[in-house]
Amino acid sequence: MKKYLLTPGPTELPPRVLLAMAHPIIHHRAPEFLPVLEQAREGLKWLFKTKNEVLILASSGTGAMEGAVTNFLSKGDKAIAVNSGKFGERWAQICKAYGVDADVINVEWGQAVEPGKIKDELKKQPDTKAVYLQATETSTGVVHPIKEIAKIVHDNSNALVVVDGITGVGVFELPMDEWGIDILLTGSQKALMLPPGLAFIGISDRAWKFAETSNLPKYYFNFSKELKNIVKNQTAYTPAISLITGLGESLKMMKEEGLENVYKRHAMLADATRNGVKAMGLKLYAPKSPSNSLTAVLSPEGIDSGKIISSLEKDFGIRVANGQDQAKGKIFRIAHMGYYDKSDILFALASLEIVLNKLGYRVEPGAGVGAAEKVLV
Amino acid sequence: MKKYLLTPGPTELPPRVLLAMAHPIIHHRAPEFLPVLEQAREGLKWLFKTKNEVLILASSGTGAMEGAVTNFLSKGDKAIAVNSGKFGERWAQICKAYGVDADVINVEWGQAVEPGKIKDELKKQPDTKAVYLQATETSTGVVHPIKEIAKIVHDNSNALVVVDGITGVGVFELPMDEWGIDILLTGSQKALMLPPGLAFIGISDRAWKFAETSNLPKYYFNFSKELKNIVKNQTAYTPAISLITGLGESLKMMKEEGLENVYKRHAMLADATRNGVKAMGLKLYAPKSPSNSLTAVLSPEGIDSGKIISSLEKDFGIRVANGQDQAKGKIFRIAHMGYYDKSDILFALASLEIVLNKLGYRVEPGAGVGAAEKVLV
Numbered sequence: 001m002k003k004y005l006l007t008p009g010p011t012e013l014p015p016r017v018l019l020a021m022a023h024p025i026i027h028h029r030a031p032e033f034l035p036v037l038e039q040a041r042e043g044l045k046w047l048f049k050t051k052n053e054v055l056i057l058a059s060s061g062t063g064a065m066e067g068a069v070t071n072f073l074s075k076g077d078k079a080i081a082v083n084s085g086k087f088g089e090r091w092a093q094i095c096k097a098y099g100v101d102a103d104v105i106n107v108e109w110g111q112a113v114e115p116g117k118i119k120d121e122l123k124k125q126p127d128t129k130a131v132y133l134q135a136t137e138t139s140t141g142v143v144h145p146i147k148e149i150a151k152i153v154h155d156n157s158n159a160l161v162v163v164d165g166i167t168g169v170g171v172f173e174l175p176m177d178e179w180g181i182d183i184l185l186t187g188s189q190k191a192l193m194l195p196p197g198l199a200f201i202g203i204s205d206r207a208w209k210f211a212e213t214s215n216l217p218k219y220y221f222n223f224s225k226e227l228k229n230i231v232k233n234q235t236a237y238t239p240a241i242s243l244i245t246g247l248g249e250s251l252k253m254m255k256e257e258g259l260e261n262v263y264k265r266h267a268m269l270a271d272a273t274r275n276g277v278k279a280m281g282l283k284l285y286a287p288k289s290p291s292n293s294l295t296a297v298l299s300p301e302g303i304d305s306g307k308i309i310s311s312l313e314k315d316f317g318i319r320v321a322n323g324q325d326q327a328k329g330k331i332f333r334i335a336h337m338g339y340y341d342k343s344d345i346l347f348a349l350a351s352l353e354i355v356l357n358k359l360g361y362r363v364e365p366g367a368g369v370g371a372a373e374k375v376l377v
Numbered sequence: 378m379k380k381y382l383l384t385p386g387p388t389e390l391p392p393r394v395l396l397a398m399a400h401p402i403i404h405h406r407a408p409e410f411l412p413v414l415e416q417a418r419e420g421l422k423w424l425f426k427t428k429n430e431v432l433i434l435a436s437s438g439t440g441a442m443e444g445a446v447t448n449f450l451s452k453g454d455k456a457i458a459v460n461s462g463k464f465g466e467r468w469a470q471i472c473k474a475y476g477v478d479a480d481v482i483n484v485e486w487g488q489a490v491e492p493g494k495i496k497d498e499l500k501k502q503p504d505t506k507a508v509y510l511q512a513t514e515t516s517t518g519v520v521h522p523i524k525e526i527a528k529i530v531h532d533n534s535n536a537l538v539v540v541d542g543i544t545g546v547g548v549f550e551l552p553m554d555e556w557g558i559d560i561l562l563t564g565s566q567k568a569l570m571l572p573p574g575l576a577f578i579g580i581s582d583r584a585w586k587f588a589e590t591s592n593l594p595k596y597y598f599n600f601s602k603e604l605k606n607i608v609k610n611q612t613a614y615t616p617a618i619s620l621i622t623g624l625g626e627s628l629k630m631m632k633e634e635g636l637e638n639v640y641k642r643h644a645m646l647a648d649a650t651r652n653g654v655k656a657m658g659l660k661l662y663a664p665k666s667p668s669n670s671l672t673a674v675l676s677p678e679g680i681d682s683g684k685i686i687s688s689l690e691k692d693f694g695i696r697v698a699n700g701q702d703q704a705k706g707k708i709f710r711i712a713h714m715g716y717y718d719k720s721d722i723l724f725a726l727a728s729l730e731i732v733l734n735k736l737g738y739r740v741e742p743g744a745g746v747g748a749a750e751k752v753l754v
Contacts, residue, residue, distance in 0.1 A: 003401065003403075005401075005402065005403075005404060007404050009615060010402050010404060010405070010615070010618055012401070012402070013401060013402050018399045018400075018401070019399065021398060021399065021619070022395045022396065022398065022399040023395075024380065024382075024389070024390060024395070025382065025387050025389070025390050025572055026380075026382075027382060027384050027387060027696055028387070028573075030696060058435070058436055058437050058440075058573065058574050059435055059436050059440065059597060060435050060597075060614040060615045060616075060617075061614075061615070062596075062597050062614045062615075063435075063436065063440075063597045063614075066596045066597045093596065094596045097594050097595065097596040097599075098594045098596070099594065187615070189615060189618075195402055195617065195618050195619035195620070196405075196435065196615040196616065196617055196618055197435050197574045197575075197617030197618075197619070197620060198574075216594075217474050217475045217476065217593075217594060218474065219439075219443045219470065219471050219474040219475070220436060220437075220439050220440045220443045220598070221597070222474075237437040237438075237439045237440075238386060238387070238437045238438070238439075238564070238566060238573040239437075239573065240437075240572065240573050240574030240617070240620075241387055241566075241572050241573055241574075242398070242572035242574070242620075243572070243574060243617075243619075319404055319407060
């Protein structure tokens with residue numbers, strides 16, 4: 001059976017990227033690698049919309065998150081961590097591991113954080129050094145109002161705005177410099193259409209100032225050392241060469257499409273997916289603020305979402321994701337970030353209709369697909 | 378021009394590995410990935426000769442080195458770090474970054490550490506918690522007597538024996554359990570014939586005991602968390618899926634050849650290389666204890682090694698490595714670990730003869746190749 005991956009990471013890889021990575025490896029100090037790295041750096045700046053260097057790390061996104069704490073803060077510093085799901089939790093855990101005193105704003109799963117709550121927290125804790133949050137919380141499919149939050153943080157404090165854009169960068173607008181995002185990070189296996197194994201992190205001039213006085217221990221994720229190297233078109237440690245070669249190709253594809261078109265395509269596919277599932281009578285898990293990265297859908301009353309997921313897999317070769325922790329069995333998550341097009345959504349929705357009917361939840365065949373068609377132009 | 382990579386990492390990739398990694402990506406929680414990861418785990422235990430799990434990290438080898446300090450020691454602990462080159466320095470740097478009090482045994486570049494010096498140091502510092510060293514120091518091409526050192530450390534202390542086997546594992550015998558190596562780590566881009574981006578670390582029962590009381594901060598490189606996951610056939614964070622798929626293939630190749638044969642092939646190629654360069658009148662940089670991983674050769678008097686390297690590259694498409702830091706311009710390093718065979722050595726030596734003559738250092742054409750032929754059976 002043909003296999004389709006509609007999970008929020010890893011995402012499908014374009015054949016062009018697979019072929020680029022299948023070339024014989026080149027040495028990272030060889031003249032042939034220099035333009036590869038240089039183009040990747042230039043492409044990442046273009047993608048992050050920043051004038052500063054975007055560091056390239058051989059790690060998953062979590063490594064970049066750790067570095068986003070350890071390179072800028074000091075022991076005992078106060079921070080705010082927004083926890084609206086599985087990945088929000090991670091900020092608080094990292095702060096705790098390194099002795100940063102993070103005040104956690106707990107947000108109900110499926111909800112976006114209210115910017116006012118961050119403002120209140122900053123007033124209570126005026127010496128906050130950083131506000132940590134996600135652009136999209138992958139576990140719930142919610143998108144947070146980053147532009148508004150960045151403004152509030154800067155208007156009310158000197159804290160850094162640190163955004164985990166792992167499922168955001170390359171999906172929708174997150175212009176670092178314009179919005180005042182001090183630290184923005186992402187991973188390779190999302191909108192960048194690469195295998196997991198690389199993380200990328202953009203750092204503002206303000207944040208680099210914080211780095212000068214940070215006293216938390218770090219070695220592998222030492223960003224000052226990485227910066228010194230990347231401006232010389234090198235990395236501090238052996239880079240993940242084949243993945244960076246793939247990155248060159250995926251950035252090229254994004255440039256060919258145009259970044260605004262990439263965003264529009266994601267918005268359209270997300271819109272179609274939401275229209276489709278709603279026309280089937282299903283409810284979104286994050287209805288007020290759904291992300292264009294993935295759509296989290298509540299399973300119909302009485303049906304474990306695991307059953308929908310395994311039927312989609314068994315009958316149609318489609319892999320979507322279950323909920324995590326408290327949402328496990330209650331939701332399924334259809335991702336549409338990266339190498340996806342209209343065909344994927346139409347096929348996934350049609351398959352979902354068949355599966356739901358099979359599991360005893362009645363859907364008029366074609367109802368969801370029909371609703372999606374209206375926005376797929 | 379055909380290109381040949383004879384550098385000590387990255388090393389050449391077998392077409393079988395490239396093809397395995399070029400398959401469409403599979404999700405790390407999908408049933409199809411479970412046997413891939415399971416076979417990789419089993420293969421790594423076989424390669425490390427250990428009954429314990431070998432953790433798989435998405436990072437370069439340096440990340441595993443950092444974790445080999447932060448997961449087992451506590452702030453202010455005493456350690457011994459053997460510094461015999463560029464990579465030995467790294468142990469001391471990591472200890473310093475995390476507040477471990479490392480006593481450094483400085484060894485002249487190109488020399489192996491005398492086990493007696495470690496014994497003396499342990500006597501001076503009986504509360505030493507760990508001895509950090511390399512199996513092979515990649516910057517000088519020396520191999521340290523690990524078996525003897527492990528015995529001395531255990532006979533004279535309760536310290537952990539921690540071996541960076543980045544350019545050793547899969548090249549020559551380093552049987553963890555039998556020799557009492559408490560922690561052994563390696564990277565993907567050496568004898569394992571993979572692109573860089575993965576690190577592997579085996580941990581003894583004794584070392585896991587140390588982990589229970591370690592108080593150094595860690596998050597991404599939290600080995601207890603990785604262990605909890607790997608026994609469930611998972612990783613703590615998104616693994617570098619495509620590289621692990623490649624790992625499955627490279628381990629399969631090593632099993633087909635047989636581990637003893639892999640070691641024999643490396644010994645033979647190293648022997649041939651050493652014979653060849655010596656027959657050209659050249660001197661080894663580590664003559665007393667040369668590693669089978671790579672051969673570091675002193676450039677003839679008056680010839681900058683960079684000239685030899687650039688001629689090999691320009692005229693024959695062969696990339697070998699220069700010396701690092703104090704050895705830069707003085708040596709060149711020919712690697713023969715991983716996907717290399719007799720043909721590579723014969724061709725490299727012949728090319729070297731031509732290049733040396735061109736640069737004004739007289740070599741009888743065929744002298745080096747002829748000497749190599751005698752051991753290439």
